[in-house]
Amino acid sequence: METWEFEAELWPWKEETDAWIFVTAPPEVTEDIREASIAVGPPRGFGSVRVEARIGTTVWRTSVFPGQDGYALPIKKDVRRREGLEVDDRAVITITLI
Template sequence: MDTWEFEAELWPWKDETDARIFVTAPPEVTEEIREATIATGPPRGFGSVRVEARIGTTTWRTSVFPGQEGYALPIKKDVRRREALAVGDLARVALTLL
């Protein structure tokens, strides 16, 4: 199972302060995810890749979405509440391909 860990800043989609919040995987993680998914066939809708994500003690299943800077991971409101995170905070993220 492929797993990556990185630290990234939480950012809002289109300047929304609480609706859709993301972190972006760094370029080296993005490239490794792309390489790891080549063998699995064409990507899902919008180029998304299914992952299990972990921040702190909170783990959930979701998808990462390709963007100009790298794969974007949506951070659910419940995760942000449990881990006391807000836009602009740094989070330690673990991603595992599903």
């Protein structure tokens, strides 16, 4: 399995809600994910790719979604609460294709 680690800033999908918060993988990680996901199989809905993500001690399974600036990883509210993260904070993220 392919694994990447990067640091990124948390950003909201829409300004008026904290329900959907994301980080964006940097360009080099996005390209690596794109290439590696071909071997895993066809993309899922919306071009998403299944991953296992980790921030601090919190691990969860989700998908990354292609966007204009790179793959976006949703950061669940429970994860943000456990790791003490808010919008505009930076976090170190590890993602592994599954």
